Structure formats: structure tokens, C-alpha cells
Amino acid sequence: MQRIFLPLFLLLAAAGFAQQTQKPPLHGKYWMAVTGKPLAATAGAMIFQKGGNAVDAACAMLAATCTMWDVLSWGGETQALIYNPKTGKVIAINALGVAPTGATPEFYKSKGFNFPPEYGPLAAVTPGTPGGICYMLSQYGTMSLKEVLAPAMEMAAGYPIEAQTANSIERGKNYIKQWPYSKNVFLTHPGENREAPEAGEIFVQKDLLATLTKMVEAEQQALKNKKSRKEAIMAAYNRFYKGDIAKEFVRGCQEQGGLITMEDLAKWKPLEEEPLHVNYKGIEVYKLQEWTQGPVLLQGLNILENFDLKKMGFNSPAYIHTLYQVLNLTFADRDFYYGDPYFSHPPIKGLLSKEYAKQRAAQINLAHNDAAAGPGDPYPFEGKKNPLLKFLEERKLYSDTTLEKKNDLFVPKHDAVAYMQADSAYMDRLWRGTTSVEAADKEGWVVSITPSGGWLPACIAGRTGVGMSQRAQSFVLDSALSPFNVIAPGKRPRVTLTPSMALKDGKPYLSFAVQGGDTQDQNLLQFFLNMVEFGMTVQQATEAPNINSNQLWLSLGGTTLKERMPKPGSILLNSRTPDSTREALKKMGYSLSFTPRSSGPINAIFLDRLHGSIWGGSSNHGEDYGIGW
Known part of the structure; x- marks a missing residue:
């Protein structure tokens, strides 16, 4: 008896759930980069083309999406899973910020809150994404921070802003006007009918560019001082969490009513965990x-x-x-x-x-x-x-x-x-929303990241250009609702973010x-x-x-x-x-x-x-985009 093999799409159609996709599947032999914005996916492709591995590319995409305010910012949080082909194991990265000093149920209840607020300085936990990028890159990447941040820094110097982000700024401008540093960055046409940038307008973030430049300067100086690649990247980390960047972040946060202290930043660190x-x-x-x-x-x-x-x-x-x-x-x-x-x-x-x-x-x-x-x-x-x-x-x-x-x-x-x-x-x-970052390469490195925090309308901390996280809102103030998730200083909120x-x-x-x-x-x-x-x-x-x-x-x-x-x-x-x-x-x-x-x-x-190739998928809902080779 002759056996007849039907193509997959016919089998799916017979089962009643096939669909012709609105976007084509991506195919790659050497690498795949998928994330929430086309320009950010391009940043990942640039790093791959320069010889970086999937961790390098993922960090570059994460930095770019933060710079583009793809429903997150540099002051947000990063959660990642990484497959290490050298050990054959999946590792977990916890770069979620913690509640700051003074963030207690009693404090928020005294302000009339039933939950920590959605927006503003009192919604902030300590920033995690800069530390997460530095840790992942130093431990599992191959390139320098200077190389990996280059696309994001070029974008901070000015990139054509997309309609989704520009319109989000316009919708949230009444919030943004409450925060002087946010107002200066986002409302590029103050006093006009539309105060936010227009789609396609070159959007410049001088303060953020200065912050990223300081981090790269710290790395490059450490390399001149004969420090190792890992040590040099962590020198950039230290400048953000313990140096002049930290001082300005804390000053700007507290000036606007936030709670984060220098000690909060210095004590925080990303954690590597067993998934x-x-x-x-x-x-x-x-x-x-x-x-x-x-x-x-x-x-x-x-x-x-x-x-x-x-x-x-x-x-x-x-x-x-x-x-x-x-x-x-x-x-x-x-x-x-x-x-x-x-x-x-x-x-x-x-x-x-x-x-x-x-x-x-x-x-x-x-x-x-x-x-x-x-x-x-x-x-x-x-x-x-x-x-x-x-x-x-x-x-x-x-x-x-x-x-x-x-x-x-x-x-x-x-x-x-x-x-x-x-x-x-x-x-x-x-x-x-937030965004997601997926990367894989022919050497076997695979990365899945779901970063978030500091989304629009964001409160920027001083002259850092860094939007503060709003993740404290995921805490509760009552043990009967969620006994393991009651806010306390130094504690991480239970987040929805889930690579x-x-x-x-x-x-x-x-x-x-x-x-x-x-x-x-x-x-x-x-x-x-x-x-x-x-x-x-x-x-x-x-x-x-x-x-x-x-x-x-x-x-x-x-x-x-x-x-x-x-x-x-x-x-x-x-x-x-x-x-x-x-x-x-x-x-x-x-x-x-x-x-x-x-x-x-x-x-x-x-x-x-079976075929030794890499497939990429990116749904038809949103601006998500991928590139493979």
C-alpha cells in the first residue's frame, strides 16, 4: 500500500487551525535576532555581523530598545534566560530592581494609597537594566561595552522616532509636564498644539548620550589601566551604581519626591540563578x-x-x-x-x-x-x-x-x-506592554529576555536621561492579598516579565x-x-x-x-x-x-x-521585527 504524505499546511488545514501568516517566517544559518523594534533588530544584526555572539547581540538590542523607549527605559529591569553551549545548561539572570529605603506599606498608606502608584518617583524600584547588560556581557559575551553600546549611543545622538512612541509621548504629556527633566527631553515642541515629536522627527537625547558615554569612558580607562575585559565592563557598572551617574540619578529622583538613595544603588546587584x-x-x-x-x-x-x-x-x-x-x-x-x-x-x-x-x-x-x-x-x-x-x-x-x-x-x-x-x-x-529580545547563533548560544520598566510617561531622574522604573506598583500593601509580595525595602516585586x-x-x-x-x-x-x-x-x-x-x-x-x-x-x-x-x-x-x-x-x-538551521517568528501584532542570516 502506497503511503501518501501531505504537506504540513494541508494537514493543519484538515485539522481546522491552519492560517496563512501575515508575516513570513525568518530563516537563518548563522544567527537570528528578533525584538520589539526594527531599528533595534538592526542593532543586533550589526553586532552579529561584527562577529559577536548571541549574548553580545541581545545586549545591543536591549540597549537600543531602552533608548527608543519601546515601552521601557534604561532605568527599568531585565530578566533573562541564557543557554550556554559550553556547559549545556540554561542559566537565569535576575536584574530586577528592589524597593528603596523607606518603601513600606505604612509609608504608602500614609499617602492614601491602596497600592504603590502607577507613575512617578514613588513607583520606582532601583534600576536593573544597566547592571543586567554589564553582567551578561562581561560573563557571557565576547565584545566590549563600547562596541555593544555603539548603536544605542548613535541613536541617543538622534534617530527618527517612530509613530508609536511619538504618539505615546503626546498622550502622556500631562504627566510628563509634572516632571521637569522628562518635559525637557520629551516635549520637543513646547506650547504648540502637538508638543511631542512627530513621527520621523530626529529625536535627540543629550543627557542619555552623556550617561552612556561616561560608562564607556570608565570601561576604556580601565582597559588602559591593564584591567581585563570583564573588569573593565564592571568599571562601567560601578560608575553607574556608585559613581557620578549614581549621584545625579539619586539627586534627580529625590528632588522629584522619590526614595532611592546612594546606598540603595550601591547595595543592589544582578543575580545569576538556577531557573x-x-x-x-x-x-x-x-x-x-x-x-x-x-x-x-x-x-x-x-x-x-x-x-x-x-x-x-x-x-x-x-x-x-x-x-x-x-x-x-x-x-x-x-x-x-x-x-x-x-x-x-x-x-x-x-x-x-x-x-x-x-x-x-x-x-x-x-x-x-x-x-x-x-x-x-x-x-x-x-x-x-x-x-x-x-x-x-x-x-x-x-x-x-x-x-x-x-x-x-x-x-x-x-x-x-x-x-x-x-x-x-x-x-x-x-x-x-514591554518588549522582548530573542537571539541565537551557530555556536549554540541562545538568549531570551523580557525587559521592562521606565515606560512612557516616564519620570526621568535628573540629567541622566534615564527614566525611572514603575515596577513598585506590582507590590501589594496587604498580606491577605499576596503574603509573599508585600512591599519592603530591598525586596523585589513579583513581576509579570517572563522569558x-x-x-x-x-x-x-x-x-x-x-x-x-x-x-x-x-x-x-x-x-x-x-x-x-x-x-x-x-x-x-x-x-x-x-x-x-x-x-x-x-x-x-x-x-x-x-x-x-x-x-x-x-x-x-x-x-x-x-x-x-x-x-x-x-x-x-x-x-x-x-x-x-x-x-x-x-x-x-x-x-x-533536523536541518541545522534557525527559524525566527514574530507576530503580526505590534512593531516587533527580526533579522536572520
């Missing part, structure tokens, strides 16, 4: 530790192993419902148990155990949304008794007010979709990341399943229609409990969702809303071991 990982059907999936939301994806994979997803079918009502219920459980755990492991000890071993996942899978109602889904109890899976039962009981007081009981089921009292539509700020906070990496047969398989606040691991989980369960190409997987759940506590924005509360049963679907699926989901207790693009923007690299 967390789980095995999903023979694939090792890596995420950062529980100071990020990354373990949500790992917990989700553990639970989903208990279901036959292929049999359900891609984006069928059963698949969407199962996925949503898994997100309910994992995000409830995130909201309560995740936090800085250097301050306390979240029960991450129990949360990631396969046995705990089986228990959580058994709790899923296969016929109806569980609007009252809450945190589980992972402590027994570590052989311990839960010390937080008191807080779990108190926590119900915050969420049960949104529900009522009907036919033995808890359902939302309000129409979640109408509520969201009436409050467009909610969706902005849910999706609040990802997967190994197959001990070799890099996928590197992937996405922007989008609380939706990041929702989108990344679906991207991974799109490839592993449903056979999509990396580009198809980045563009495929996703769902987003709103049944979680917001991590960003919102100064009241009501603004951050979960919206049980609220689900965002792609506009192409068939009517039959819509009706089935409504009967399961969901409130539906729709968008034409629900996929990301996701950036990813697939290492094709």
Missing part, C-alpha cells in the same frame, strides 16, 4: 523563579498533561474551557503564593509537583466556569503544613463580593464584558517571550501548545488566535481594589471565533469579548535540529 523547569512530554521547559509569574506556565503544563488536548481540537469549546480553567487555578496560585524568594520561601516545590497538578486537574468542572476558583494548598506536597490558612480565609473577603450563588454555582454579579468596556483603562492595565526557553534531547528547541502584562504567560502557554500539540510552525504559532482570561488580580495599574479585582468568567476571544464556539462558551458561564488580534506580540526562535 525553574518542568518536563512536558519529553521537553524541558525553563522559566525564571517565583519573583516572576513564569512558574504559571510550568504549573499550567503540569495540569494540562492530565488532558488529551489533541483530541479536544485546537480552540474547540472544550479546549478553550479547559485552558481557561487551568489559568484560573494557576493564576490564583500566582496571586497568592509568588514573591521574592530572597525575602521568604514561597512553596514553589509543591506548586510545581506533578502530584499537586493532578489534584488541581481533578478540581476542574468540565461543564462550567468556576468563578470562585482560588489558590490551592501546595504545602502538603512539600511535607509541610500551610502557615497561611488565616490569610486564605481573609482573602475571600476581597473576592466573594463579586459573586453570587445560582444553581449551586458561583457566578459574577455583573456583566464582566460591559464592565470592561465601560472601563477601557482596565484593558490597558491588563495588556500593559521562556525549552530544550529537547538536551539541546535548545525553543526560545520565546511576549509583551503584555498579566497576559504574557497566557499567550506563551498557548504558543508552546500550538507548536508541540498542534504542529504549527513557529510563525504560525505566534499569529494563531489566542484566548485571554481576566479572572485574575491585575499586577499593573489601578489604585483601588475594585480596579484590580478579578473579572470571573470574562474571556477575550479572537474575532474569527465561530458562532458555535461562542454559544457553547456562553452556556459554560463565560462573558465574551473579541479582538482581531489576540496573539501577542510574541517573538520566538525555533532551533531546527
